[in-house]
Amino acid sequence: MIKSGDEIRQAYLDFFESKGHLVMDSAPLIPKNDPSLLWINAGMAPFKPYFDGSLEPPKKRIATSQKCIRTNDIENVGKTARHHTYFEMLGNFSFGDYFKEEAITWAWEFVTEVLELDQDKLWITIYREDEEAFKIWHDQVGLPEERIVRMGKKENFWQIGTGPCGPCSEIHYDRGVEAGDSKEDVLGGEGDRYLEIWNLVFTQYNYTEAGEYKELPNKNIDTGMGLERVASILQETETNFETDLIKPIIDQVVEMTGIPYQQDQESVTAYRVIADHIRSASVAISDGALPSNEGRGYVIRRLIRRAARYGRKLGFKEPFLYKLVEKTAEIVKGVAPDLKKQLAHVKNVLKSEEESFLKTLEQGLNILEEMLAELEAENKEVLAGKDAFRLYDTYGFPLDLTEDIAAEAGIKVDEDGFEKEMEAQRKRAREAREETSFSSGEVEKLYAEFKAQIEEDNFTGYHSLKEKTKVVGLLKDKQKVEKLGKGENGEIILAKTPFYAESGGQIGDKGVIKSDNFEAEVKDTIKKADVFVHQVEVNRGELKPGSAVEAVVYHNRRLATARHHSATHLLHKALKEVLGEHVNQSGSLVAPDRLRFDFTHFSALTAEEIDEIERKVNQAVMKNYSVQTEIKDIDEAKKMGATALFGEKYGEEVRVVKMGNYSLELCGGTHVDATGDIGAFKIVSESGIAAGVRRIEAVTGEYALDYFNSKLDLLNKTAAKLKTEPDNLLQRVKQLQKEQKNLEKDLEALKQKLAGSKKDDLIDQLQEVEGVNLLTAELDGLDNSALRNLNDQLKDKIDSAVIVLASKGENKVIFVASVTDDLIKKGFKAGDIISKVARIAGGGGGGRPDMAQAGGSKPEKTAEALAEVEKIVREIEG
Structure with a gap:
């Protein structure tokens, strides 16, 4: 019988593969090309462009087990049976293919025949007006009418603003009266008796600005089954936390502390928070997230700090979370195999962040003591809610810790004021989410309308910097227009183009689009919905859709950019050789005048390491390796040993860039013909930008020459100022330092004499x-x-x-x-x-x-x- 989390996941994917679905790996937790989301928070989130039609799916039937993060109710994690920040969502999707009948009958077949759940314990909820769903459940599946419960829009209708929406049907499991008999233990309630395990969403309407629900021509299916919930049923555990997906982590922490898991409610909560948050933080870091003070980095920081705070309740005085990563990697290997490959990196990030937080905690204690001292001096007995919230928000101080310390000084904390500040923050977060929830999809859809008019393989810029082509679309202020004239700024979409669109860290090309009667300067080139978009300023004439034009990329600028991009490949390889295989690219910028390369490493580079890295890159340049590119099947490319950018999602076919026998990477950027074309490579700075992430900035070609000349000029001017020759500058500085030291001694003696007087x-x-x-x-x-x-x-x-x-x-x-x-x-x-x-x-x-x-x-x-x-x-x- 299927019981373990790994078995459930595999059975699900195998089942839907047998139903003609393409089984895809989980997408990384960090969304790609979707600014409306901090995290992938549902199984359907990576497929939004397929649902809104802006991109064509690789197959109309897809099934996944998707790792997800949600932190909107983080305060409940550890206190309830089933709230998590990290969870796994099993999902099957149809993009204009099958609909309700298949979705419902397959769901019933899976839960009753594959998972072998007791049919008498399964209940169904449907949208009250969805007669089609009722008939399928009743007439085809054979469920009695009393086990099919109709509910309202709030419970069984999926809709966010305008756009695609539709009714849904949920499968619930009755865990029996012994699991709960309070007023919350009803279908759709918050109790523990009736457990919702699978939600089937039938996207069949388009909700318009006029308030109308119009039938969609292509109806979609989006389902989501919580792996942890199903595991708790099959493993007969009281909560999700006792399943094999979480409990082994709790067991390890118990072994470390010696405190029983269920000693009291405080210990139960602490163990659950730690186990949940280490899953979220570990997998997110392995997917490329890093702690910081904003965005998703702040979420990771908050999770780590919250887990560390609860660790203190269990007696941990030193960093301990990093010790749980190996156990976590073993548990999630079926959905997040990269965590095992990134163990050293993830451990280092966690340890560093927790060490930093423990210092911050001390800082927070000092600030709280100052607040309490001021209150005492002013004979006040209440700490303002806004001050308590500042401690919580800035220093990670939980309210209960602030209250405990304040109580020792006879001071109370304004809890109502704290809650008002907390609610204001939640409101700001909600408003930010609402503002961006559909903007991305609408913009993508606008550009996607041009895709049919664009030639296949429309980017010709790998081999040519000029292209005779035609205009397929014009936009101004995100609206389609019929012409662009002199002095106007807008966007041009071409049938084919030599202009490289910003991607993979490489900035977009600049140049001109022209004809006999028209010329526009291309200020930037970007990509929207796989469409190359030329952002222009019209210098002369007027342009209309259908016009024939010539697109010309600025040659020197492209070549300079190619030099820097090729140098990043050599740099990546050199970093691995000098520092170790744990080094992975975590970000980059490739521009005509410089490159910026962010990579995972946990300490500042020594001068000797920087020299060695620079030497290796320049050796590869001087060997003048031929730079070759090939299109390969993704699996074939990996077998060749090509380095894939960490956290990047690749298609079935990839472009492999090979530089002699030195570097082999997957890359879609533009490159030089041979490494000797790079000219020279010089590192101009190395710095830390986040916990476990370093940054190198460097220059190549003529910009490297400019850098050398500027430093030589500075050296000459400094030598002249100090009245010496450049070759004697170091000796002159040492002499001045000695003189300064003697003067400081004399000054100190005078100060002592003055004090004595x-x-x-x-x-x-x-x-x-x-x-x-x-x-x-x-x-x-x-x-x-x-x-x-x-x-x-x-x-x-x-x-x-x-x-x-x-x-x-x-x-x-x-x-x-x-x-x-x-x-x-x-x-x-x-x-x-x-x-x-x-x-x-x-x-x-x-x-x-x-x-x-x-x-x-x-x-x-x-x-x-x-x-x-x-x-x-x-x-x-x-």
């Missing part, structure tokens, strides 16, 4: 407060060392005293405090005093009872801070 004047300022000698003073121009030295001298001269000195600098103030031994015995401690004083000046610090120092960021509050010392003395003596 003030000693007697300061002793005269000694005052008595509640029987305690107190000296506070503000001095100008002293650094830490001079201030400490002066404090020590004063302490040696005064038998009994509390001494606090301050010195202001630009945008900061430093404090030094000391207490004599006799007063320490009375309860005076320099560390405690300096901490309270510095807090007033926007800082903090501490030290020993006899000596302490601190800093502050508000020098304007120095006098107020020093005045606090007298109050502290009175409190202790009082």
